[in-house]
Amino acid sequence: MDDIILREISLIVIPFIQMYGLYIILHGHLSPGGGFAGGMVLGLSMVLFVLVHGAERTLKKISHDAATVVESLGTAWYIVIGLVGMAKGATFLMNQGAGINVGTPGQLLSSGLILLITAGVGVKVASTILTLFMALIEEDH
Amino acid sequence: MNGLADNLPVLPVILLLLSAYLMPTIARFRPRWCAPLATFATGCSTLGAVALAARVLLTGQPVEYSVGGWNPPWGIGLRIGYPEVFMLLVLNGVCVAILAYTIADISHELPPKAVGWYYTIFLLLLAAMSGIVMAHDLFNLYVFMEVSGIAACALVCAKGSRESVVAALKYLFLAAIGSGFVLFAIGMLYLLTGQLNVGYAAAELAQVWSAYPRVLWVVISFFIVGFGVKSALFPLHVWLPDAHASAPSPSSAILSGLVVKVYAFALIRLFCTVLAEPLALSGMREEVRFILLAMAVMAIVGGSLFALVQSDVKRLLAYSTVAQIGYIFLGFGLGTRTAVTAALLHVLFHALMKSGLFLSAGAIALRTGARSVAGYDGMGRRMPLSMGVFTVCALSMIGLPGFSGLITKWYLGSAIIAAGYPLLLLVLVASTLLNTLYYLPVLGRAYQGPAAERAVEAPAAMLVPMLVLGGLTILFGFWPSLPLALAGKAARVLIP
Amino acid sequence: MDWSALLRNYPYAVSLVLFGLGIHTVLARPNLLIKLIGLNIMQCGVFLFLVATGNLAGARPPIIDPAQPNGVYANPLPTALILTGIVVSVSVTAFALGLIVQVHRMYGTIDPTAIVAAYRQQKGAAE
Numbered sequence A: 001m002d003d004i005i006l007r008e009i010s011l012i013v014i015p016f017i018q019m020y021g022l023y024i025i026l027h028g029h030l031s032p033g034g035g036f037a038g039g040m041v042l043g044l045s046m047v048l049f050v051l052v053h054g055a056e057r058t059l060k061k062i063s064h065d066a067a068t069v070v071e072s073l074g075t076a077w078y079i080v081i082g083l084v085g086m087a088k089g090a091t092f093l094m095n096q097g098a099g100i101n102v103g104t105p106g107q108l109l110s111s112g113l114i115l116l117i118t119a120g121v122g123v124k125v126a127s128t129i130l131t132l133f134m135a136l137i138e139e140d141h
Numbered sequence B: 001m002n003g004l005a006d007n008l009p010v011l012p013v014i015l016l017l018l019s020a021y022l023m024p025t026i027a028r029f030r031p032r033w034c035a036p037l038a039t040f041a042t043g044c045s046t047l048g049a050v051a052l053a054a055r056v057l058l059t060g061q062p063v064e065y066s067v068g069g070w071n072p073p074w075g076i077g078l079r080i081g082y083p084e085v086f087m088l089l090v091l092n093g094v095c096v097a098i099l100a101y102t103i104a105d106i107s108h109e110l111p112p113k114a115v116g117w118y119y120t121i122f123l124l125l126l127a128a129m130s131g132i133v134m135a136h137d138l139f140n141l142y143v144f145m146e147v148s149g150i151a152a153c154a155l156v157c158a159k160g161s162r163e164s165v166v167a168a169l170k171y172l173f174l175a176a177i178g179s180g181f182v183l184f185a186i187g188m189l190y191l192l193t194g195q196l197n198v199g200y201a202a203a204e205l206a207q208v209w210s211a212y213p214r215v216l217w218v219v220i221s222f223f224i225v226g227f228g229v230k231s232a233l234f235p236l237h238v239w240l241p242d243a244h245a246s247a248p249s250p251s252s253a254i255l256s257g258l259v260v261k262v263y264a265f266a267l268i269r270l271f272c273t274v275l276a277e278p279l280a281l282s283g284m285r286e287e288v289r290f291i292l293l294a295m296a297v298m299a300i301v302g303g304s305l306f307a308l309v310q311s312d313v314k315r316l317l318a319y320s321t322v323a324q325i326g327y328i329f330l331g332f333g334l335g336t337r338t339a340v341t342a343a344l345l346h347v348l349f350h351a352l353m354k355s356g357l358f359l360s361a362g363a364i365a366l367r368t369g370a371r372s373v374a375g376y377d378g379m380g381r382r383m384p385l386s387m388g389v390f391t392v393c394a395l396s397m398i399g400l401p402g403f404s405g406l407i408t409k410w411y412l413g414s415a416i417i418a419a420g421y422p423l424l425l426l427v428l429v430a431s432t433l434l435n436t437l438y439y440l441p442v443l444g445r446a447y448q449g450p451a452a453e454r455a456v457e458a459p460a461a462m463l464v465p466m467l468v469l470g471g472l473t474i475l476f477g478f479w480p481s482l483p484l485a486l487a488g489k490a491a492r493v494l495i496p
Numbered sequence C: 001m002d003w004s005a006l007l008r009n010y011p012y013a014v015s016l017v018l019f020g021l022g023i024h025t026v027l028a029r030p031n032l033l034i035k036l037i038g039l040n041i042m043q044c045g046v047f048l049f050l051v052a053t054g055n056l057a058g059a060r061p062p063i064i065d066p067a068q069p070n071g072v073y074a075n076p077l078p079t080a081l082i083l084t085g086i087v088v089s090v091s092v093t094a095f096a097l098g099l100i101v102q103v104h105r106m107y108g109t110i111d112p113t114a115i116v117a118a119y120r121q122q123k124g125a126a127e
Helices: A004-026 A035-053 A055-061 A064-087 A113-137 B011-029 B031-059 B082-109 B112-134 B138-159 B162-193 B198-211 B213-230 B240-246 B249-272 B276-282 B284-308 B313-334 B337-368 B384-398 B404-419 B423-448 B460-478 B481-494 C004-008 C010-028 C032-053 C076-107 C112-126
Strands: B063-066 B077-080
Touching: A004 A035, A004 A113, A035 A055, A035 A113, A055 A113, A064 A113, A064 B011, A113 C076, B011 B031, B011 B112, B031 B063, B031 B082, B031 B112, B077 B082, B077 B112, B077 B198, B082 B112, B082 B249, B082 B337, B082 B460, B082 B481, B112 B138, B112 B249, B138 B162, B138 B240, B138 B249, B138 C076, B162 B198, B162 B213, B162 B240, B162 C010, B162 C032, B162 C076, B162 C112, B198 B213, B198 B276, B213 B249, B213 B276, B213 B284, B240 B249, B240 B313, B249 B276, B249 B313, B249 B337, B249 B481, B276 B284, B284 B313, B284 B423, B313 B337, B313 B404, B313 B423, B337 B384, B337 B404, B337 B460, B337 B481, B384 B404, B384 B423, B384 B460, B404 B423, B404 B460, C004 C010, C010 C032, C032 C076, C076 C112
Parallel strands: none
Antiparallel strands: B063 B077
8 A cells, every 4th residue: 555644654653552562461460451452452553564564565574484483482482481380399370379479469560470471472462463464465375 | 289290181281282382483493303393292292191091090089180270160170080091092192193104294295384383283283182181171171172173174274275275164164163052051051050160060050950951951952062063973064074085194184083082072071070960860861862872873874875975085084984973972872881981992993993094095195196996996906005004994994803993893782782772783783884885895996906006105104103003903903901991991980 | 931031131132142143144144254254243142141141230340349348240250261262263263264265266256155166167177
């Protein structure tokens, strides 16, 4: 879509959308939202970029390989975090019970492993949305 | 809780999930490592299942596990007793053979770009099936069902051919309808009991069911329809032949050999735990038994009749699966201890036979390009080993003495007589005849047909897993005592 | 029969209607995209049913209110479960959309009857 208004406005708007997505991801343990919702917002900002600037320019920024690696490692990260509880001698995905400092509820840096897990989920969902959209619009892959 | 031993129930699933998600990254840098690593991971999870089996056998108690340390009724619980151990061993063991087969085969089946994701999906499917088997929580059961449903569809369309894409879409729609029914039924159970943990829901339902007999009927029928679609019970089987025939051979092997049975097992486990008491006390058990038996008989006869007219070998095998699912539901439907033992045994034996059949058909198609029954002329001389495995498995399907197929037919037959439905024996006999009718032409062509020049035998890495599957089919035909003992213990847990 | 109970619990009735409409659309409409929309309507019916099970007459949202510590509040569990259900349904939809795009590329149509006809024709040409 070659339209100067769209191009310029999108470049202004996209950073704010991404900031909002990151905000939702990082506040997943404090307010409604979290990894999935925030990752969706983050992914949709990239979809907006694809719509306005075309697939080729997006692929220069985030290649298929990079998206694949991020996507697979995002989920692997979730499992690795789950293993922390086991390494501490408790069960899979155990958080406070495994002796992890969960901080004060209501603060940004609290909730122990949940913050780390939502971050992984957010990255994974964002790259999945992008990959999905690219797969749908590309003529042949 | 301390150490790895206490976390044993989740370890195999975690290992499978972790290696599943590492596969695309590995494929990006070392594409050749994917297949061996996936086989290795599945081998490790099989060892985990063996360790679980040893623990259950030694203590005689089911292993319970709470994910995240949240105890029931709040947390997600896993519970592994004899039936679950039996299923886990079957699932993991057969998957090791199929994955070992793919080491040499996968480059012929798929474009190189798809290989990494193929193993992701394969391992996810195995992990999800293990989850369905182990889940002691209704909602978790649903989530694992959806994961395995999507993964199974993705395995079908991995090749991206014209047939497989349409078949996968059909499968996806019907699988989603099936899990919609299951989720609706789970919602109604939650409405009645306020619990999702299987044990607590069962205890609660035992108290309240008599006030809501109609809701209970709807729950039961939704479960039958939902799981029936997913496990391809006869009138609901329409997606299976297309999906299983157009998928790559390793996918067909896991889909036909394992996936459909896991849903049958899940249905029966729900009937034997959550719904056990209402079914027994309200007299609905007779009616549910009638429905299951009727559908099983239709499946056995209908599946075999459809198989009779197929010209494509993989479609023939797919319709044969429809018929064999009928055997499993026949055993579960009768609901006596012997019958359930026979059904569980059939889950194992049919998994071995059908994956052996699909893998050898894949090897034959790879080397000679033969996909139709007519193309099997002289195959016994062209590819003696691959066709040998095919023959062994086909004869076992028919139920010749000395093959494991006979063992389940024998037990099923004695269970039918003991349960007092002598007419069902006729179905068993008719099905054996029909099996003979549709497998013998293939075998006859292979050994009597005009011989072409000798083809190159499949590579050793593909032959060994096939020979192991065929060998186990014969071995269990002569010495069925080990699986029989385990299945007997499992049946005693399911039918107390 | 007492119909007032049905009226009081209208979300259940609505969810059943949605479920039925959805299934009818999936099975009967001759367009893959419409079928997919029907599938989503069906799943929405199921989700509505489950969310409705968490509601209580006169209940407040399940957020701790210091002013009313002992008030009746709605059961948050079904809502949380349905969040998972929605994610699952999104992934099914995305996967199905991807497949439909593939089908359209390969056959040039998304009408199941036309696809079957095209497939038969191609198979007949091969033989």
